Each structure stands twice: as structure tokens, then as C-alpha cells.
Amino acid sequence: MNVESSVFAILSAVAVCGAVVTVFARDITRMVVGLGVFLLAVAGFFVYWGAAFLGAVQLFVYVGGVLVLMVFAIMLVHRSNDGRPRLESRHDIAALTVAGGLFFLVVTALIGAVPDSLDQTLVSGTDEVAEVFLGPMLTHFEMAGVLLLAVLVGLVIIVRGDER
Amino acid sequence: MSVVILAVGLFSVGLYGVLTRRDLIAILASVEVMLGSATMLLVGLAAASGPIGEHQGAVEATGVLVVAIAAAEAAIGLALVMSVARRFQSTRADELTEVKG
Numbered sequence: 599m600n601v602e603s604s605v606f607a608i609l610s611a612v613a614v615c616g617a618v619v620t621v622f623a624r625d626i627t628r629m630v631v632g633l634g635v636f637l638l639a640v641a642g643f644f645v646y647w648g649a650a651f652l653g654a655v656q657l658f659v660y661v662g663g664v665l666v667l668m669v670f671a672i673m674l675v676h677r678s679n680d681g682r683p684r685l686e687s688r689h690d691i692a693a694l695t696v697a698g699g700l701f702f703l704v705v706t707a708l709i710g711a712v713p714d715s716l717d718q719t720l721v722s723g724t725d726e727v728a729e730v731f732l733g734p735m736l737t738h739f740e741m742a743g744v745l746l747l748a749v750l751v752g753l754v755i756i757v758r759g760d761e762r
Numbered sequence: 763m764s765v766v767i768l769a770v771g772l773f774s775v776g777l778y779g780v781l782t783r784r785d786l787i788a789i790l791a792s793v794e795v796m797l798g799s800a801t802m803l804l805v806g807l808a809a810a811s812g813p814i815g816e817h818q819g820a821v822e823a824t825g826v827l828v829v830a831i832a833a834a835e836a837a838i839g840l841a842l843v844m845s846v847a848r849r850f851q852s853t854r855a856d857e858l859t860e861v862k863g
Contacts, residue, residue, distance in 0.1 A: 610768050613802075617772050617795050621779030626787070633791045636772075640798045644825070647809035652825040659829050664794065664836045671840040672787060675847040686784045686854075693781035701774035708766045712810060726819025727826065735823050742830050749834040756841040759848065 605646060613639035624685050626672055634665050651724050765806035772799035786843045786853045790836065797832045801825055 616639055619632025637660040644653035731739045776799060779792030808821035847853050 606764070610764075613768070613772060614775075617775045617799075620791050620795055621775050621783075626785070629788060629791055633794060636795060637798060640802050643802055644805055647805055649805055649809075649822045649825065652805065652822045652829070655826050655829050659833050660794075660798075664833055667837060667840055668787065668791065671844055674844060675787065675853055685788050687782040687788075688784060689782050693778055696781060697774040697778035700777060701770055704770045704773075705767055708770070712766055712807065723819075727822050728819075730819040730823040731826075735820070735827075738823075738827055742827055745831065745834055749837055753837060753841045756838070756845050759845060 609639050609642045609646060613643070622687070624687075626676065626685055629685060630665065630668055630672065633668070634661060637661050637665065651727055765810065766803065769799045769803035769806060772802070784854050784856055786846065786855055787840075789855060790839045790843065793839075794832070794836065797828070797835075801828050801832075804828070 613636055616632050616634070616636030620629055620636055623629040623632055637656065641653045641656040641661070644650070644656055773796050776792045776795030779795065780789055783789045783792055805821060805825055843853055846858065850858060852858075
């Protein structure tokens, strides 16, 4: 087992643990910590594949933004409950069948189309990303800006609610 | 090959969470797991396939766009959760039965 495959194995184990804790934890604080571990592992995967810029964006936007926003929402919403709020799940065979069946279907559909060699990495850095964003994907880039503006305005309207 | 199994497995775990969780914030967290694994599959497959065409930064740029859209989704979702919590004093998905027939 060389260094690269052991890094892949460690990152996979961390990602799976984080996702399982996110989905099955009964304590809401542990759920958020599990989500943070999962998102950190995904950022680690991006760096491992050579997309260091995307890894940094993932780290800043998700771990620094979305996770903090989630903690903020939990503190606002669950403040009336005394102690640490418990999370309930309704585990049933139907949900397991849907998730397992989707896993089976997608894996069997994709497994033949994927090359076996996974030791290659992306050859892109900030230069290449900038070239794409300001070249062929300029429209997408601008649309993302418009989307974020719309989200900002929408947030104000949603959170302000009925008091007008 | 292993990246497909890993990413689709994580996606299925997230889907199971969306289907079984009862709290709106927990459902949103499971959706984040699904989105993260989908981006992982995109970047992982691109890395496995080697450089395609002349624009080698396109995959990373697409990933950045996905992350931006996911952040917007999370922000709107959490604002809706807070709005629901203020109106119904609860964030349990099965207590929101106002439009139930």
C-alpha cells in the first residue's frame, strides 16, 4: 500500500464517519460536528485530487460559512428547549430500500464507464480557473453573482416575515 | 472505481438521512451531505479521466459554482426553517400539516 492509497483510505474513512454521524446522531450538536468532519474530508479529497483552489473554497464557504450559519440557526431555533435537544428519526425499511436501491443502480450504471487508474490528478491552479471563469464560463460566473444577490434580498424578505 | 463507490455510498447515506430525519435542520444537514458527495464524484471522475480539451480549469470552476449554489441553498433553507420555527413553534417536519388534505 503506497502513500497515495493510504491517504485516500484515511480520507474515505473520515468522510464516511462524518456522514454517518450526520445522519444517525441523536444529539444536534454532534450532528453539526459530524457534518463539519464530513465537509473537511471532502475539502481534503479536493486537495488530494489536485484541485487545491476548490479545496480552499470548500473550506471557507462550507466550514467557515454554512456550518457557522447552521450553528447560528440551531441556537436561535432550539433555544426554548431545555438542555440539549434530541433529534428523532423514523428508521424504516422503505427508506433503507430507496437509499440502497439507488446506491446499487448508480454504481452498476457508472462502474463500467470509469477508468481504473485513479493516480492522476487535475492539472489546474488559480490561473486555469481564472481563465475559464473570465473566458468560456463568464455567463455562469455572472449568473452566480446575480443568484447570490437574489439570495441576499430573498433572505431579508423571508426573515423579516410579517412585520411590515 | 473506488471513488464511484465511495461518493455514491455517501450520497445514499445522505438520502437515507433526508428520508428518515424528522427535524428540518437535520434534513438540511443530510442534503449538504448529498451535495458534497456529488461534487466529490464530479471532481474525482475528472481527476481519474485526466486532462480533457484545452480548458483544464473547467472542472474546478464548475466545482466552485456548485459550492456557491449550495451555500445559497443552505442560507435560504435555514432562513425558511427559522421562519417556520417562528410561526409554528416547532421544526419537526411531520408537525407541519397545514396543507394536508
